Amino acid sequence: MTTGKTTTSRPSGSSRPERQRDPERTKAELLQIATEVFAQDGYSGARVDEIAERTSTTKRMIYYYFGGKEGLYLAVLENAYQGIRAAEQGLDVTGLEPVAAIRRLAELTYDYHVEHPEFIRLVSIENIHRGEFIRRIDALRSIANPAAALIDNILSRGRDDGSIRHDVDRIDVHMMISSYCVFQVANQHTFGHLFGRDMGDESMRPHHRAMIGDVIAAWVATPLVTAPR
Amino acid sequence: MTTGKTTTSRPSGSSRPERQRDPERTKAELLQIATEVFAQDGYSGARVDEIAERTSTTKRMIYYYFGGKEGLYLAVLENAYQGIRAAEQGLDVTGLEPVAAIRRLAELTYDYHVEHPEFIRLVSIENIHRGEFIRRIDALRSIANPAAALIDNILSRGRDDGSIRHDVDRIDVHMMISSYCVFQVANQHTFGHLFGRDMGDESMRPHHRAMIGDVIAAWVATPLVTAPR
DNA sequence: CCTCCTTTGAACTATCTAGTTCATACCTTA
DNA sequence: TAAGGTATGAACTAGATAGTTCAAAGGAGG
Numbered sequence: 001m002t003t004g005k006t007t008t009s010r011p012s013g014s015s016r017p018e019r020q021r022d023p024e025r026t027k028a029e030l031l032q033i034a035t036e037v038f039a040q041d042g043y044s045g046a047r048v049d050e051i052a053e054r055t056s057t058t059k060r061m062i063y064y065y066f067g068g069k070e071g072l073y074l075a076v077l078e079n080a081y082q083g084i085r086a087a088e089q090g091l092d093v094t095g096l097e098p099v100a101a102i103r104r105l106a107e108l109t110y111d112y113h114v115e116h117p118e119f120i121r122l123v124s125i126e127n128i129h130r131g132e133f134i135r136r137i138d139a140l141r142s143i144a145n146p147a148a149a150l151i152d153n154i155l156s157r158g159r160d161d162g163s164i165r166h167d168v169d170r171i172d173v174h175m176m177i178s179s180y181c182v183f184q185v186a187n188q189h190t191f192g193h194l195f196g197r198d199m200g201d202e203s204m205r206p207h208h209r210a211m212i213g214d215v216i217a218a219w220v221a222t223p224l225v226t227a228p229r
Numbered sequence: 230m231t232t233g234k235t236t237t238s239r240p241s242g243s244s245r246p247e248r249q250r251d252p253e254r255t256k257a258e259l260l261q262i263a264t265e266v267f268a269q270d271g272y273s274g275a276r277v278d279e280i281a282e283r284t285s286t287t288k289r290m291i292y293y294y295f296g297g298k299e300g301l302y303l304a305v306l307e308n309a310y311q312g313i314r315a316a317e318q319g320l321d322v323t324g325l326e327p328v329a330a331i332r333r334l335a336e337l338t339y340d341y342h343v344e345h346p347e348f349i350r351l352v353s354i355e356n357i358h359r360g361e362f363i364r365r366i367d368a369l370r371s372i373a374n375p376a377a378a379l380i381d382n383i384l385s386r387g388r389d390d391g392s393i394r395h396d397v398d399r400i401d402v403h404m405m406i407s408s409y410c411v412f413q414v415a416n417q418h419t420f421g422h423l424f425g426r427d428m429g430d431e432s433m434r435p436h437h438r439a440m441i442g443d444v445i446a447a448w449v450a451t452p453l454v455t456a457p458r
Numbered sequence: 459c460c461t462c463c464t465t466t467g468a469a470c471t472a473t474c475t476a477g478t479t480c481a482t483a484c485c486t487t488a
Numbered sequence: 489t490a491a492g493g494t495a496t497g498a499a500c501t502a503g504a505t506a507g508t509t510c511a512a513a514g515g516a517g518g
Contacts (some may be wrong), residue, residue, distance in 0.1 A: 021464085026466090060465095123416065124357060134423075171425075184402070187351070195374065199404075219447045460518090462517090466511105467511085472506095483496080484496085488491100
């Protein structure tokens with residue numbers, strides 16, 4: 001089917017203003033732009049050509065370095081999760097009483113989420129796809145989660161000194177905090193529209209931040225008996 | 230460019246085994262299948278041809294009744310939201326003390342969410358699109374939300390009898406409950422994978438259901454002073 | 459400085475997909 | 489029962505899109 005396509009445009013000998021060769025830079029740029037575009041439009045919605053156009057390189061490089069759209073998306077996902085892992089490693093609640101520490105942790109988690117909406121969007125997108133991609137990223141399998149470990153540590157201290165109830169585990173706590181923080185970003189458009197509260201409004205942040213702290217603190221400090229006797 | 234295409238196949242006179250004519254049924258079937266497919270694959274991921282193939286009618290009808298893919302998606306969204314509105318109208322917490330009532334409401338909300346995952350998926354999808362479609366559905370604009378009204382009612386009673394704190398409003402409460410319930414469904418794939426807890430596991434439901442009840446009850450019943458003096 | 463491997467560029471193509479067109483059967487109503 | 493509107497079917501098409509191919513420039517090693 002090889003039609004004409006005889007001479008490929010560029011007059012031989014013309015000096016190409018070729019970019020400096022730098023594989024790492026090229027890969028990093030593709031990854032960054034791809035992160036933006038996938039977070040913006042979703043996996044199906046994202047266009048490989050658009051990603052390429054927004055970089056200083058070409059679509060060819062996506063196939064050269066990442067194998068294709070799917071490989072690029074996998075790389076984007078992994079990179080994003082490595083980012084939050086790194087951030088979690090920086091969490092510091094030393095010197096606080098257990099309940100205060102867990103309140104602090106909730107508030108810091110809130111901060112991270114509102115500051116990284118594109119990460120939350122990638123997580124949402126991945127869930128729309130039922131986690132089919134993340135499941136295939138070996139690097140994310142069974143890697144200890146810094147935040148969960150920190151929660152575990154706080155809960156232990158609190159149980160020992162009697163300030164925290166015994167029937168909540170680290171996953172419960174992490175799930176509760178994540179639910180709220182993710183929702184703030186992931187569902188802001190429908191919730192904001194239907195209930196008239198713009199969760200993206202910066203002036204609301206102190207209120208929303210304090211809320212998750214209050215909720216978590218009130219919950220974990222609650223004694224087992226729910227009704228006073 | 231009108232090429233051949235002279236006689237269009239079917240021999241004239243052949244009796245077509247045509248389906249019973251029933252516009253309402255045709256529209257309803259399209260809407261239902263479209264809901265499944267959009268919830269399954271997202272807006273960009275959904276294929277008009279696939280929707281058509283899974284019905285007993287044809288793609289032509291999508292364009293005839295809904296104008297196109299977008300119109301069909303708008304109809305699906307509106308229909309789904311009308312569904313949850315109707316469900317909320319059936320919520321009943323009469324005869325309960327304010328704190329018990331709000332705990333009950335949280336648990337009933339949890340039940341609805343886990344029983345309607347496809348609705349949650351549509352909400353997630355709509356948020357990926359930044360609410361651009363829902364904003365255009367006039368029927369969903371400023372319609373009173375039954376659940377929010379109910380919360381308002383409970384909070385009033387609780388404030389009057391002193392059992393509920395004064396500094397949380399109905400939107401705060403609704404947001405907190407929704408966060409948790411939506412997360413249970415919307416983020417089950419990534420969370421389950423990364424933390425080893427399958428939120429879809431039915432045996433976990435009583436635990437997860439009780440959790441949001443406990444959290445909300447502990448929170449709204451907390452007195453304003455956070456530290457004892 | 460010649461050769462070969464790595465990296466990059468630009469055009470090309472097969473396929474998929476939303477949307478359209480033409481044709482026609484059914485049904486209501488006058 | 490004739491006519492015109494409504495409902496439905498099947499094939500078609502223009503455009504978009506992921507992926508490929510040809511080609512060549514840069515640099516390293518001999």
